[in-house]
Amino acid sequence: MTTTAEFPSGTILGYPRIGRRRELKKAVEAFWAGSITAAELETTAAQLRGATRERLAQLGLGRTDSAIPESFSFYDQVLDTAVTVGAVPARFAALVGADGRIDLAGYFTLARGEGDNLPLEMTKWFDSNYHYLVPEIGPETVFSLASDRIVREFVEAKEAGFITRPVIVGPLTFLLLSKASDEAPAGFEPLSRLDDLLPVYAALLDRLAAVGALWVQLDEPGLVSESSDVPREDTLQALAWAYAALGRLARRPAIFVAAPYGSLDDALPVLAATPVEAIGLDLVRGTVPEPTPGLADKVLVAGVIDGHNIWRGDLGAALDRAVALRELSPTVAVSTSTSLLHVPHDVADESSLGEPLSSWLAFADQKVGQVHTLARGLLLGAGAVEQELGAADAALATRQAAPGVRDGAVRGRAAALTDADFSRGEYAIRLKAQEAALGLPLLPTTTIGSFPQTPDIRRARARFLQGTVTEHEYRTLMQAEIARVVELQEEIGLDVLVHGEPERNDMVQYFAENLDGFAVTENGWVQSYGSRCTRPSILWGDVSRPKPITVEWSSYTQGLTAKPVKGMLTGPVTILAWSFVRDDQPLGETARQVALALRDEIGDLEAAGIGIVQVDEPALRELLPLKTKDHAEYLDWSVGSFRLATAGVADTTQIHTHLCYSEFGVVLEAIANLDADVTSIEAARSRMDVVHDIEAGGFDHGIGPGVWDIHSPRVPGVAEITELLETAVGAIPARQVWVNPDCGLKTRGYAETVESLQNMLEATRIVRERIGAAVNA
Template sequence: MSIPFPHSTIIGYPRIGPRRELKKALEAYWSGQADRAALEDEARRIRESTYARLTELGLNPHDSSIPASFSLYDQVLDTAVVLGAVPERFADLPDDDGVLDLDAYFTLARGDATRPPLEMTKWFDTNYHYLVPEIGAATPFALSPDSVLREVDEAAEAGYRVRPTLIGPVTFLLLSKADDGTDPAFVPLDRLHDVLPLYRDLLRLLADRGVRWVQFDEPGLVADTEMPEERIEAAVREAYGHLAEGADRPALFVATPYGTLGTRLAGLAATGVDAVHLDLVKGAVPTAAEIGVLRGKTLVAGIVDGHNVWKADLAAASGVLDTLRADDVALSVATSTSLQHVPYDAGIEQALDPLLRSWLSFADQKVQEVAVLARHVAHPGVVDGEIAAAARILAGRRASPGVEVPAVRARTADLTPSDFVRGDYGERRAAQQAALELPVLPTTTIGSFPQTAEIRSARARAARGALTAEQYEAALQDEIRRVVRLQEDLGFDVLVHGEAERNDMVQYFAEHLNGFDVTRHGWVQSYGSRCTRPSLLWGDVSRPAPITVPWTSFAQSLTDRPVKGMLTGPVTILAWSFVRTDQPLADTANQVALALRDEVEDLERAGTRIIQVDEPALRELLPLRRADQAAYLAWSVRAFTLATASAAPATQIHTHLCYSEFGSVLAAIDGLDADVTSLEAARSRMEVVHDLGEHGFGRGVGPGVYDIHSPRVPSVEEIQALLERAVRHVPAEQLWVNPDCGLKTRGYRETEESLRNLVGAARAVRAAVEAPAGLG
């Protein structure tokens, strides 16, 4: 194609709104407090304000620099809807033309009274969750382009030539799962030849509207899968050979964030694509030979980190860009990934220390960094002043107090192998059975209970001084009493205190540990309308005082049943924070683990008999290439065992993992050596229990039976069926009964009803397995 690619661009931009406007609009629509028109108006306003802001920050509004990367819920779901890829169990949702309306779209995402939603899992090595398409050998496809075309037209009317963005066909099918009942030999990639004509038709429609460039995100190409390499290479050739045919199309830009393409680069470059993005932060800098395969195309260098918030080293980045200059290869500058993984603007974080704030680069600042580096590529020397200023800030950061603390470093240096090892599990199990006297299939929850409007209001009033510390503590104690009484009334065997004092499972600890800071407005989308505020881990980590002990002890004083102490594990604290990059993650993980080890020991001294150390993000940080996975799993498991290994044999250590594919990391989960492990399983309909049985997992395990990320209430019969499937693969004496995750985001009405059904199902299955004939 003769259309030049923009000199500077980004791969995507946050879409929730700087003040979470989309979250509020979605939840108002779902609750019936706003109509469809109000939701669509707010979505349109967010899109147009995004285009205006990106123009202000330095992107060209007329040359396709600005990606149309907005989504009402999830970008993978959006592509599934464009392709009409609707599972058989939702076959009633499309209209006669195969089109899904807005409510049908949300039904796929959130389920309804009788059907669970699409499965949800982690998006590569990020804390974003995507919805997993379900595709069978007979799944019908039908192009539904209206949403894509409408956004293009809307942008054009506002004066912007945007770049439509979709999940590429190879990644879309690699991320899909086979529909239930499909032949075991079938994989969704078998349907590639069926979806390519739809992508091709969409390209024609976009060309008719004057679209010059279309972006296809293909992060699936940077990850190792079970698929044979030759099969993926053939799929790339087929897909982009077909899409590049003919002149009636926009230019094709393929983005490959989150890792290195490796040998797949040559195959992609050999097709007719016009520009290829490489992630130069997580991935390797290409050699001269690799650059050479892009002759006649544009190399889009993802040199600004889209996945972390620290100011770019512009001197190092400009040096890398200089090595990428090659004859007959155009060079453009971009972010390494979509900026959906970082907050909007560091400039509004006025409550942060100005020195710390000077180290930060959120989405808006990253756009500016891209623009500076693009000017360097175009005119070397013109931005030397900006490069030198960034270097001075980075040098000052390295010398700042708290970045390196000798006492913390001495403690980690003194660790010995015995600090990472707990006693024999058989002895521990016997000691715990004697101490706890729990029934078969004991019931518990994962930790948090719904955060009511009253609790959120009390926290806000306390923060601004409208409540005294004593008044705020009394409000939290009232909520803990309510939660403990509710669990006793429902019949739970192991209780939690509900975590009313915690705004977020990571931020709460960050607020109490040295080496961290927290933002006020640094929201990042996790899935749908769910947003988190990742903390800033900028220095050496230590614990100045106990964190959770008073709340756990208070809850235990209210009941004779055991109350779990609730901690967030070291890997999850790292995964859900923006972490310093000036030392190995393993070193930072050990610092966090030692702080948690101190908390475990204080909980024990206070009489806590069960302590849960959550690691929902264990698999999230798993490198996408197999060659890198063993080293990661080694240090991440060691960090967890460092945090928990000092616990006495009679203290039962739990951990929790959620929304990941667990089969590939079961050996590492086993290596955590937790006495009980709870896992997400409801939305995937208990798939994990087969892997547990095959692995011979020998400790306690609680595959979740209640999907808390959907508003639907599962029936007793539904939960009982899941438990009965679990018992067929895992001995009943190892099984626990629990939800998939914490209940913080749910309302009390649905929570109470669901938990009542959970306990009822557990009692029914317990009675069956204890009967002489068992479950048969």
């Protein structure tokens, strides 16, 4: 058995890995482009890991006590785990070397696809805005310790004078998040392979112990979620078995099981009965548990600093929660509730936020400081950190009293709403009116909204912000780009056009910059997936719209073409999900304020002659609570906010929405309740799995299951798109089906965009002709 080392008094569950100025993103994309070698990419990554360790030590985490987590990833931590245990799908078998390993280029191929080989699916990581790659497991999957990268990175740290804590996704969560492989029989559950997977984890723990690792962190957020298809009793039985097996290993580091994003509930007594040495409790999303047999022998790691949001918060209350854990165990440590990969690096990097807003915030570095403060307070008593607690209290009081946090006019308007404000007329009547007004063909074609943002567009925007281009010059440049995009769409033959959104930096930030109650950052980058980073806006006060935002751009575009143009808006739920949202009132209240601002915008678009308005809600599924008991309340306010935003239009105005990154079956009823006339959804990467849910659910509105996975650089061929489209119209009446990509095209290049859209139009022509021939037969 292991000799347990003392757990650090303060730690974090993970740290941003993209670099303070997105150095990793730039290096990875340079490697993809062939401008640097794999060795050069490895050098940049090692430098970033070294800088992270030094920074965390400067902020108060110990160098040699396992306080610093070794949580780096080139792309995604779930992909890392899949590669570590040898879970490579059969279609990528050629990427695996004779020694069973996969090189860095092969690793990225799993994420991005190659040729006819589709990449791993991508979906949301629990209820966050991070996306993970979905492993594919079947009876044929041969598990082995196929990568020792996690061991090598620990040794790298040790040689630099650090004893860090290796981090890997735990075996239960890894299998619960996996999907059955293409080769697996119907009804196969990846969790059934647990006995075959555990020896690989055992071998990894043995290797880590051999090189001197004192603690290892196994992330098991799958234990707090009730969204898995696996019966809960099966999960709990597997939990007991897995950690009993790992706990009795002859040689291993001490095991810290972290369970972020919610409360462990019925999993806690099961985990407490295993030999693991430390258990992490999310006390931001969860509460201090009841006394539980076995906990007195564990280190309880109190996740009291919010790793999921950026508010400085109430440090005194956080310390009280950590102290309360001492009723359950004499050994308590302080940590963040989740990994800090969800927040930017440092408030000090922001020069334009100003006071008092800056004083209300804590980014990753500030949160590490808060952990250090509370660890001292837990060891020495609150008096030892009285000054820090007092400063946090003062910032909280300033925030509560600041102008704009509460706006009487906004709150009065929300209070006056009635049921009629949330409802449109009968869909059948609307459909008839829209068919007459729009005159679209069977299987109408469109895109989701954005077109590629070229370097010229980004340079023009940067020069405008710097003041070297006048507003008139900037608008002229953007109008020229819009005209080019409209001409391109007409040449390709699309039925419903978009303006391409060249003026928008980000689908949420653009609206945040034009709504009261928001602030935006300069360097607040957060990893969304792979090398994709976003700068979430900060929603700090009551929300209102001072003036129209998109009307001028949409009106200009509609004037260029006789075809219908979609007005493009981001929906209230997505604006909340992809921002750092105020934590001083229920999300539903904030969503209603955003919805009212969007309702005004939609009304102005309609008055300007825009007959189709798309209100994107890609985040609807991601915010679904992990606990089933909380679903009804969430769906009530989230669906209600969309309906409030869209219910004020005439029957002839067609409302679209767009959803992505999600398993839709669990929220199909909610999607229907949105009452959008047309819903476009991500479907290509999952090979149209969703259409069977739609078929079973009896969905009768317009639906556009995506036929092109835009998150991969692959260009789908005509045959591939035709097959996907045939699958769609085989399950859903063709009169309901729209044809579109999975998502917006902002991140793609123009060459691949044009070729893919041309292939999409050709596939649509083939399927239209087949349907016509069948009707005439």
